[in-house]
Amino acid sequence: MTNASQAQPIENAIREFIAANLLYSAEGFTYADDVSFMQEGIIDSLGVVELVAFVQKQFGVIADQQEVAPDNFDSVAKLAAFVRRKQGGDQAKV
Amino acid sequence: MQFSKKSLNLDPSLETDRIVRFIQQNVRQTMRRSGGVVGISGGIDSAVVLALTVRAFGPQKTVGVMIPEKDSDPISEKLARELAAKFGITPILESITGALQGFDCYRRRDDAIRRVFPEFDDAKGYKAKLVLPPDLLEAGTLNFFSVTVVKPDGSEESRPLGPREFLEIVAASNLKQRSRMSMLYYHAEARNFAVIGTGNKNEHDQGFFVKYGDGGADIQPIAHLFKTQVYQLAHYLGVPEGIQKRTPTTDTYSAPQNQKEFFYRLPFETLDLLWFALDHEVTAGEAAKVIGLSEVQVQRAYDDITRKHRTTEYLRLLPPVLPPAASAPAS
Numbered sequence: 001m002t003n004a005s006q007a008q009p010i011e012n013a014i015r016e017f018i019a020a021n022l023l024y025s026a027e028g029f030t031y032a033d034d035v036s037f038m039q040e041g042i043i044d045s046l047g048v049v050e051l052v053a054f055v056q057k058q059f060g061v062i063a064d065q066q067e068v069a070p071d072n073f074d075s076v077a078k079l080a081a082f083v084r085r086k087q088g089g090d091q092a093k094v
Numbered sequence: 095m096q097f098s099k100k101s102l103n104l105d106p107s108l109e110t111d112r113i114v115r116f117i118q119q120n121v122r123q124t125m126r127r128s129g130g131v132v133g134i135s136g137g138i139d140s141a142v143v144l145a146l147t148v149r150a151f152g153p154q155k156t157v158g159v160m161i162p163e164k165d166s167d168p169i170s171e172k173l174a175r176e177l178a179a180k181f182g183i184t185p186i187l188e189s190i191t192g193a194l195q196g197f198d199c200y201r202r203r204d205d206a207i208r209r210v211f212p213e214f215d216d217a218k219g220y221k222a223k224l225v226l227p228p229d230l231l232e233a234g235t236l237n238f239f240s241v242t243v244v245k246p247d248g249s250e251e252s253r254p255l256g257p258r259e260f261l262e263i264v265a266a267s268n269l270k271q272r273s274r275m276s277m278l279y280y281h282a283e284a285r286n287f288a289v290i291g292t293g294n295k296n297e298h299d300q301g302f303f304v305k306y307g308d309g310g311a312d313i314q315p316i317a318h319l320f321k322t323q324v325y326q327l328a329h330y331l332g333v334p335e336g337i338q339k340r341t342p343t344t345d346t347y348s349a350p351q352n353q354k355e356f357f358y359r360l361p362f363e364t365l366d367l368l369w370f371a372l373d374h375e376v377t378a379g380e381a382a383k384v385i386g387l388s389e390v391q392v393q394r395a396y397d398d399i400t401r402k403h404r405t406t407e408y409l410r411l412l413p414p415v416l417p418p419a420a421s422a423p424a425s
Contacts, residue, residue, distance in 0.1 A: 038236075038397065038401050041401075041404045041405060043405075044401075044405030044406070045237040045238070045239060045405070046257065046260065046261065048236045048237060048238045049238065049239060049254075049255060049256065049257045049260045050257045052238065052254065053256050053257050065227055065235065065238060065240065065252075065254065066227070066235060068227075068235055068236050068238040069235050069236060070236065070397075073236055074236075
């Protein structure tokens with residue numbers, strides 16, 4: 001399990017966004033970073049749209065439709081890795 | 095249980111009798127209503143429900159209402175009239191275009207589309223629809239909606255939707271289903287009849303309906319049937335061929351849109367078998383062998399079915415009511 005820390009600015013931003021905008025939770029994001037958003041029911045079809053808009057606005061990362069996949073958007077860890085790859089120009093995985 | 099490609103086959107005669115009794119008992123004895131009102135769209139589900147309602151109450155106590163609006167495909171009304179004639183009823187036509195204009199439905203929706211496609215202009219022949227990525231089995235994409243615009247020259251272009259546009263387009267479009275529900279209740283209440291719902295298992299369990307729209311009815315007599323089973327009943331009941339052969343459509347957006355591209359992402363023949371297998375705890379490996387897919391493909395479908403059911407649970411919930419507070423202890 002990975003938790004919030006100052007060394008993980010992308011993960012922190014994702015957690016904060018989900019807690020505030022998808023979970024409406026005052027307790028913050030209480031799941032582990034590798035927990036599946038889908039299996040836990042954390043995001044629905046609107047949540048997917050929200051996350052895609054969020055990574056564009058927050059990190060300048062534009063996701064193509066084919067990239068909006070569980071491999072990239074199904075957990076905090078996967079989404080953070082996707083953002084890093086896109087920011088780094090690594091297109092191999094996406 | 096032995097799972098096979100025939101697992102969805104039902105005895106249409108027995109199932110028809112069972113549903114007819116269910117309608118009669120609930121509408122007459124529980125609701126104290128004497129007949130049924132069905133919104134007939136020219137689609138397979140409402141056709142089957144109309145036929146069942148006629149069996150339950152007779153044509154004199156069955157009302158079929160066609161409720162088109164300006165984006166409806168004209169073929170829908172034609173098929174609905176064929177259906178009504180086949181089962182001996184005189185359909186009622188109620189256009190809701192004026193009501194929707196009163197709600198500002200079209201302007202609200204088109205304003206949202208124009209934020210994605212500034213050139214979109216309904217008056218110039220542009221049409222639009224919402225779509226999900228295709229080929230659920232081939233690519234593990236998520237249910238990420240885009241808007242597709244059909245231009246006056248017939249070419250199509252899709253762009254992803256932002257959250258605000260997605261919500262506004264859906265909210266405006268849902269005014270259509272809710273207006274239809276109001277019209278159906280007008281005709282039901284004016285006769286002391288019940289509104290007979292037309293949602294099948296796919297729509298009900300996966301949340302492919304509008305709460306208090308097409309989900310608003312007094313009874314849901316086919317909500318336990320997979321779409322492919324609805325077709326079996328349609329064949330048995332003698333629903334007109336044109337309706338049986340029509341590709342299931344939402345008939346909600348101005349551009350032609352089938353239910354596969356809007357919501358299900360799979361042909362019903364495949365989806366229903368996969369779903370039946372999931373319901374009966376058939377492993378992905380076993381289902382894959384029977385259906386002729388890979389295990390990965392089956393698992394993708396299982397995940398999508400499970401996800402949609404879970405994330406649409408609130409649509410099926412009645413409004414929560416707080417129980418009375420416990421009495422204060424006697425002092």
